Amino acid sequence: xxxxxxxEAGRSVAVLDGRLDTATAAMTEAKLxxxxxxxxxxxxxxxxxxxxxxxLRVLLKAAKQAKEGQVPFAVVGLQPPVRxxxxxSGFDKxxxxxxxxxxxxxx
Amino acid sequence: MRxxxxxxxxxxxxxxxxxxxxxxxxSVTALQDALEAWSDEAGLPMPVAMRLALVAxxxxxxxxxxxxxxxxxxxxxxxxxxxIRLSLVDDGPEYDPLAHAAPDTEAPLEDRDPGGLGIHLVxxxxxxxxxxxxxxLNRLTCTLPVEG
Numbered sequence: 001x002x003x004x005x006x007x008e009a010g011r012s013v014a015v016l017d018g019r020l021d022t023a024t025a026a027m028t029e030a031k032l033x034x035x036x037x038x039x040x041x042x043x044x045x046x047x048x049x050x051x052x053x054x055x056l057r058v059l060l061k062a063a064k065q066a067k068e069g070q071v072p073f074a075v076v077g078l079q080p081p082v083r084x085x086x087x088x089s090g091f092d093k094x095x096x097x098x099x100x101x102x103x104x105x106x107x
Numbered sequence: 108m109r110x111x112x113x114x115x116x117x118x119x120x121x122x123x124x125x126x127x128x129x130x131x132x133x134s135v136t137a138l139q140d141a142l143e144a145w146s147d148e149a150g151l152p153m154p155v156a157m158r159l160a161l162v163a164x165x166x167x168x169x170x171x172x173x174x175x176x177x178x179x180x181x182x183x184x185x186x187x188x189x190x191i192r193l194s195l196v197d198d199g200p201e202y203d204p205l206a207h208a209a210p211d212t213e214a215p216l217e218d219r220d221p222g223g224l225g226i227h228l229v230x231x232x233x234x235x236x237x238x239x240x241x242x243x244l245n246r247l248t249c250t251l252p253v254e255g
Contacts, residue, residue, distance in 0.1 A: 022168045023136045050157060052164045053225035060221050067216060081157040088231045089224050090212025 003031045009105035011040055011072075017047035020055030029058045036065050036073065042104045046077030051085050063095050072096075074104040121149045124184040128167075130177045130197060135167045138182055149186065155253055158232045159184065159191065165225035166195040166247055169204055176200050190234070190250040197245050203238040204247065205230070 001018035014035055020028055035041050043062070045051075051059075059075065066073030074096040078086060086092045098104040124145045128134035142163050146156035163182055170180045177199030185192045209230070210223040230236050233249035240246070 021139075021164055022132055022171075050160065052161055052168075053221065053228060054164075054168065056224055057221035060216075060219055063216055064219075081154060084154075085161070085228065088212075088228055089210075090214075093213065094216040094219060 001028055003028065005035070006044070006101075008042060008101040011042055011105045012038060013042045013044055013101055015044045015047065019050040020045075020048050020058065021050060021052040022054040025054040025058050028055070029061060032058065032062045033065065036062060036069065036071065040072040041066065041074075042101055043073070043075045044077050044101060045075050045079070045082060049079050049081055051082045053089075056085065056089055056091060059091065059095060072107075074098055074107065076101050076104050121186045123186075125181065127179050127181040130171045130180050130199070132168070132171050134180070135164055135171055138163055138167050142182075142184070145184065151253070155191075155251065159193075159251055162193060162229050162232060162249070162251060165229050166193075166204075169225060170195070170197045170199065170245075173202065186253075187250070190252045193233070193249050193251055195245075195247045198243065199245060201240050202245055203240075205236055205238045 001016065001020065001024035004015045006013040006015050012035055014032060016028065018024060032041065032043065043059070063073050076098045078097055096107065098107065124142065126138055126141050128137060139160055142160060146159060151159065167180060167182060170177060177197040180195060180197040183194040204226050207223050207226065209227050210220070229249065233251050236247070236249040238247050
């Protein structure tokens with residue numbers, strides 16, 4: 001998993017590339033936690049083709065942290081296998097998902 | 108028709124997968140790497156290979172995270188007519204991961220707990236998930252459909 005930082009219309013973007021699973025959950029969580037302390041965040045998952053429950057746990061924590069801090073958190077670019085996992089877990093109902101970073105930043 | 112032919116050739120030529128590992132998180136990664144190679148060899152469609160990797164990770168991580176006292180887990184996969192027959196065996200204390208209620212996937216964000224999501228994914232993606240305690244071993248079995 002590689003995570004790079006970007007900006008979209010003044011909003012911070014975490015660009016994830018790799019698998020979000022048991023092996024990468026801890027480092028991903030540390031990075032998202034740190035970025036969310038600075039404000040709202042968009043997690044770009046275009047480069048993520050695999051998310052397990054360990055990865056879902058990280059995204060759930062990020063969404064809860066954002067809610068507590070009253071800042072926006074959204075995901076963009078869900079690939080089909082990731083969307084399937086989101087839907088089975090009901091994450092599509094609790095984490096705002098957009099097709100593009102621009103749409104997420106404008107929401 | 109093509110699907111039928113592919114399934115028949117899978118069944119005819121593919122060796123069963125078996126891997127026994129110590130119950131650690133490093134083993135979960137090792138299992139996934141080995142399974143990925145097996146999936147490639149079997150020519151599994153990408154969505155099926157993804158679900159296979161996911162189911163394997165969830166059940167193996169479950170043992171690595173919870174089965175204090177286990178000295179190993181063993182994952183098996185075998186292509187059969189109705190799908191890929193999967194099994195996970197460990198020698199830890201008796202534990203039925205299927206005994207937990209399914210998580211509430213309709214609850215609002217603040218009430219969500221990540222617990223149980225892994226097994227929920229396994230139950231949803233496979234058919235006939237079953238647990239048995241046999242000769243001092245935990246045995247979890249299920250079948251992953253090969254279609255789609």
